[in-house]
């Protein structure tokens with residue numbers, strides 16, 4: 001059922017390392033290929049990387065600043081690039097920008113890929129944190145790199161509950177939602193200098209514009 005598939009598809013960040021048959025990856029690309037696009041322009045190209053040295057290279061490109069460490073155990077990847085879109089002439093005359101809908105088109109096709117993968121029992125994670133220049137250089141690609149899709153078998157037994165659904169099931173209507181961290185570790189500070197320093201660190205973090213939230217159980 002399509003509704004079940006939608007719930008099954010989630011961002012997989014825990015792969016069991018099992019290799020993926022290339023035929024399955026090609027089925028995912030085929031689903032992406034059948035996705036709708038403005039004027040049927042299909043402004044995308046999928047590069048499939050399945051294991052080996054190229055997988056090592058792409059993993060390096062999608063972990064900027066230590067992000068996406070989970071890809072170490074993921075065997076396969078689709079690199080999705082943006083191609084020039086050929087729109088119908090009256091459309092291009094009107095909108096004056098042939099790439100106007102290319103990003104939407106690519107997003108839709110990536111959704112097709114991920115849903116097909118889920119249907120085949122594969123986990124995926126769409127990766128936007130990509131070092132584009134490095135990908136272009138390593139793989140000799142000239143087009144704009146839009147996304148990478150990590151693809152492999154999940155090590156998790158079942159999909160996570162979608163947060164909205166879990167709340168709705170409990171009869172709780174959601175007005176807004178945010179993730180909160182609840183500190184679990186307690187350390188008693190006795191040294192005056194330690195107490196002052198920890199207080200200062202928390203103040204500095206609170207004042208730092210680059211820090212969005214500071215979670216602690218500091219109590220004097």
Ligand SMILES: Cc1cc2nc3c(=O)[nH]c(=O)nc-3n(C[C@H](O)[C@H](O)[C@H](O)COP(=O)(O)O)c2cc1C
Pocket residue numbers: 009010011012013068125126127128129147
């Ligand atoms: C355009 C795009 C870029 C994303 N980039 C990353 C990424 O770099 N790393 C990551 O772990 N997840 C990434 N995600 C996954 C989202 O975090 C995820 O889809 C969202 O939290 C919803 O969770 P779900 O996919 O499990 O339903 C990206 C998703 C999209 C659509």
